[in-house]
Amino acid sequence: MATALAGPTPPAIGEWKLPDRGTIGVIFLILTESALFTIFVVAYLVYIGKSLTGPYPKDVLDLPILASICLLSSSVTIVFAEHALKRERIGLFKLWWFATILLGLEFLVSTGLEWRKLIYEDHLTVSTNLFGTTFYSLVGLHASHVIVGMMFLLLVMLVSLFGFPIHTQERRVKFLSWYWHFVDGIWIVVFTVVYVIGR
Amino acid sequence: MASIHYPAEHPKVEEARFSFSSHLYEWVSTVDHKRLGLMYIVSALFFFVVAGLMATVMRLQLAFPNGHVVDPDTFNRLFTMHGTTMVFLVGMPFVAGLSNYLVPLMIGARDMAFPRLNAFGFWIFLFGGFLLYFSYIGGSGLSGAGSAPDVGWFAYAPLTSRAFSRGASTDYWILGILVAGVGSIASALNVIVTTITMRCPGMTLGRMPMFVWVMLVDSWLIVIALPPLSAAQIMLLIDRFLGGNFFNTQSGGSAVLWQHFFWIFGHPEVYILIFPAFAILSEVIPIFSRKPIFGRPAMVGAVCAIGFISLGVWAHHMFAVGMTSWSNTFFTASTMLVGIPTGIKIFNWTATMYGGKLRLDTPMLFCVAFLFQFLIAGLTGIMLGTGPFDWQLHDSYFVVGHFHFTLVAGLVFALFGGMYYWFPKVTGRMYNETLGKWHFWLFLIGVELTFVPMHFLGFLGMPRRIYTYAPGRGWEFWNLVASAGLLFQLPATLIFVWNVVYSAIKGKIAGDDPWDAWTLEWSISSPPPEYNFEITPEVHSSRPLWDLKNPNDPDWRFE
Numbered sequence: 001m002a003t004a005l006a007g008p009t010p011p012a013i014g015e016w017k018l019p020d021r022g023t024i025g026v027i028f029l030i031l032t033e034s035a036l037f038t039i040f041v042v043a044y045l046v047y048i049g050k051s052l053t054g055p056y057p058k059d060v061l062d063l064p065i066l067a068s069i070c071l072l073s074s075s076v077t078i079v080f081a082e083h084a085l086k087r088e089r090i091g092l093f094k095l096w097w098f099a100t101i102l103l104g105l106e107f108l109v110s111t112g113l114e115w116r117k118l119i120y121e122d123h124l125t126v127s128t129n130l131f132g133t134t135f136y137s138l139v140g141l142h143a144s145h146v147i148v149g150m151m152f153l154l155l156v157m158l159v160s161l162f163g164f165p166i167h168t169q170e171r172r173v174k175f176l177s178w179y180w181h182f183v184d185g186i187w188i189v190v191f192t193v194v195y196v197i198g199r
Numbered sequence: 200m201a202s203i204h205y206p207a208e209h210p211k212v213e214e215a216r217f218s219f220s221s222h223l224y225e226w227v228s229t230v231d232h233k234r235l236g237l238m239y240i241v242s243a244l245f246f247f248v249v250a251g252l253m254a255t256v257m258r259l260q261l262a263f264p265n266g267h268v269v270d271p272d273t274f275n276r277l278f279t280m281h282g283t284t285m286v287f288l289v290g291m292p293f294v295a296g297l298s299n300y301l302v303p304l305m306i307g308a309r310d311m312a313f314p315r316l317n318a319f320g321f322w323i324f325l326f327g328g329f330l331l332y333f334s335y336i337g338g339s340g341l342s343g344a345g346s347a348p349d350v351g352w353f354a355y356a357p358l359t360s361r362a363f364s365r366g367a368s369t370d371y372w373i374l375g376i377l378v379a380g381v382g383s384i385a386s387a388l389n390v391i392v393t394t395i396t397m398r399c400p401g402m403t404l405g406r407m408p409m410f411v412w413v414m415l416v417d418s419w420l421i422v423i424a425l426p427p428l429s430a431a432q433i434m435l436l437i438d439r440f441l442g443g444n445f446f447n448t449q450s451g452g453s454a455v456l457w458q459h460f461f462w463i464f465g466h467p468e469v470y471i472l473i474f475p476a477f478a479i480l481s482e483v484i485p486i487f488s489r490k491p492i493f494g495r496p497a498m499v500g501a502v503c504a505i506g507f508i509s510l511g512v513w514a515h516h517m518f519a520v521g522m523t524s525w526s527n528t529f530f531t532a533s534t535m536l537v538g539i540p541t542g543i544k545i546f547n548w549t550a551t552m553y554g555g556k557l558r559l560d561t562p563m564l565f566c567v568a569f570l571f572q573f574l575i576a577g578l579t580g581i582m583l584g585t586g587p588f589d590w591q592l593h594d595s596y597f598v599v600g601h602f603h604f605t606l607v608a609g610l611v612f613a614l615f616g617g618m619y620y621w622f623p624k625v626t627g628r629m630y631n632e633t634l635g636k637w638h639f640w641l642f643l644i645g646v647e648l649t650f651v652p653m654h655f656l657g658f659l660g661m662p663r664r665i666y667t668y669a670p671g672r673g674w675e676f677w678n679l680v681a682s683a684g685l686l687f688q689l690p691a692t693l694i695f696v697w698n699v700v701y702s703a704i705k706g707k708i709a710g711d712d713p714w715d716a717w718t719l720e721w722s723i724s725s726p727p728p729e730y731n732f733e734i735t736p737e738v739h740s741s742r743p744l745w746d747l748k749n750p751n752d753p754d755w756r757f758e
Contacts, residue, residue, distance in 0.1 A: 007750025
């Protein structure tokens with residue numbers, strides 16, 4: 001429009017750069033997931049010591065030390081994998097990625113064994129008492145998040161094994177690793193609440 | 200110099216021959232934010248009519264003492280489905296629909312940040328809605344006669360336990376809302392990411408339209424406050440299907456915990472629902488007062504304050520449950536606190552109108568009525584937020600009157616105003632102003648007749664959710680008046696539907712900018728082309744179109 005040019009000229013807009021949409025998206029996804037976990041954690045805390053019948057946490061729960069170490073160190077290995085990817089050392093990336101999957105798998109297996117012991121030996125199910133209800137739902141919610149993370153980790157592993165140029169997907173790998181860190185962070189909370197405070 | 204560019208003629212794409220299936224395919228497979236926004240709003244209007252008819256049946260039942268229109272069980276289902284539908288299938292999709300349609304247009308973006316997630320959000324919401332309504336067929340399982348949920352929209356424990364709620368009707372309530380909630384979160388996430396990452400060059404947060412600001416904070420509330428409901432519903436599912444004990448008082452569980460969890464969601468939810476009204480008013484009032492909004496920074500500050508304070512007021516719904524006096528004091532105080540930013544907003548809208556050159560077209564009429572009625576609703580809210588007062592009137596018709604004044608006399612009025620305001624942009628045609636005014640006045644009279652007497656009924660001791668009442672308690676007259684309001688509300692709604700349908704097809708061509716407005720969506724053609732903006736616009740102030748229309752007196756000199 002010619003008339004639009006008649007007035008004073010507005011100051012020029014400098015370089016216009018806004019945050020990456022994936023970054024913001026993952027941050028808010030993690031935020032909304034945290035809100036979900038918060039309610040389950042609160043429910044667990046509220047019902048500590050409220051069970052009317054046994055088995056009680058102090059009788060049946062063992063500290064999952066090995067599993068916790070595995071899950072937390074998988075947060076370190078996934079960072080190593082990311083660094084390898086950044087330097088385009090695909091072989092090294094695959095190695096660290098595989099280590100991450102193994103560590104995550106070990107966590108899931110020991111959770112499974114723990115649940116097996118609780119169900120078959122201690123006869124604690126989700127309907128036994130309040131401890132059972134809150135324990136299985138909180139730990140189960142976390143474990144289901146680990147499973148979802150594992151599925152994505154496996155997907156990345158598979159496509160890179162079949163020769164997909166995974167270094168082009170550095171950004172998405174980064175988001176996956178953020179999610180994995182989030183799942184690990186939640187585990188620290190769950191561990192503290194269930195195995196330290198709740199026992 | 201780059202500026203917003205008006206092309207003389209919009210490029211024409213040759214239209215394919217009309218075929219129903221190809222159109223249907225286009226709508227079903229679309230990821231365009233405008234189409235999804237429209238589909239959200241049309242489904243919301245559909246559910247609005249359905250739930251409105253339910254309310255009609257309830258008002259018929261209550262018009263006279265000892266009513267026999269429906270039996271008690273049906274009445275319980277009616278108020279449950281009415282409340283659930285209005286909150287989750289009308290209010291929430293209106294939030295999503297308005298923000299989907301308008302946010303990208305207002306910030307000069309091509310689409311939402313994640314278009315496919317957006318489509319997923321809509322369809323999963325619609326599926327959730329149908330799942331809820333399928334309970335009418337499948338609620339008692341395949342063998343029994345069907346029935347809908349009858350536990351009230353907040354589904355208090357232990358009423359929802361297997362012992363008291365047999366069949367599958369409560370499960371439909373849980374799953375339908377859980378699934379629709381996923382859609383709401385997806386859409387809110389999308390709005391947040393779009394506003395943060397896709398604003399056109401020059402549109403700093405300080406220049407972003409108020410509408411977008413309010414919708415941003417609204418989406419923040421959805422992302423924070425909806426997961427608690429989902430979590431509580433998952434716990435309820437565990438209780439109902441796996442024999443869990445979360446809300447089972449016999450094994451030490453707490454029914455009050457459900458109330459806490461529900462209202463941790465439920466109170467932010469009422470702000471989630473009313474925010475679109477705030478957003479619409481912040482656009483309509485300045486345009487129809489011919490003044491920039493008064494105290495813009497204070498408005499942004501107020502909406503952000505509400506976005507945080509409203510997360511800490513939930514237990515004022517629970518005074519009657521018997522909490523500690525410290526809790527009562529805290530939640531009374533925090534409720535008073537949230538009244539302050541809301542008061543700031545009402546003051547600023549009024550101050551925007553003060554000294555303005557008012558144009559009382561239909562959108563403005565609805566918004567002015569909102570100001571008065573929402574003020575009253577806010578005042579009764581402050582009354583109910585005070586512990587001792589609430590003990591007297593809890594679960595009475597005063598509460599029903601209060602929240603219907605908020606949501607109908609408030610939100611619905613603003614939504615009507617907003618729909619009239621953006622109607623020419625969306626359809627390219629003008630609605631009929633005379634019919635619009637008829638709609639306004641009839642609806643105003645109807646709403647006042649229906650909902651003002653409810654406050655009196657509450658004072659007279661009428662509890663909510665009763666299916667009938669005996670004569671001689673002094674409730675007959677006001678109940679009859681409340682029901683008589685329908686005689687005005689129903690024709691008003693019919694006029695609105697007729698006006699929308701007729702004008703969309705036969706209305707006068709509206710032009711691109713019929714209101715002489717200032718935000719970016721009015722700079723493009725009506726209806727907007729699929730690609731929104733031919734050239735990414737650049738803005739230099741919070742009123743980019745004002746700058747363009749008044750090159751010698753641009754806003755950016757003063758900002």
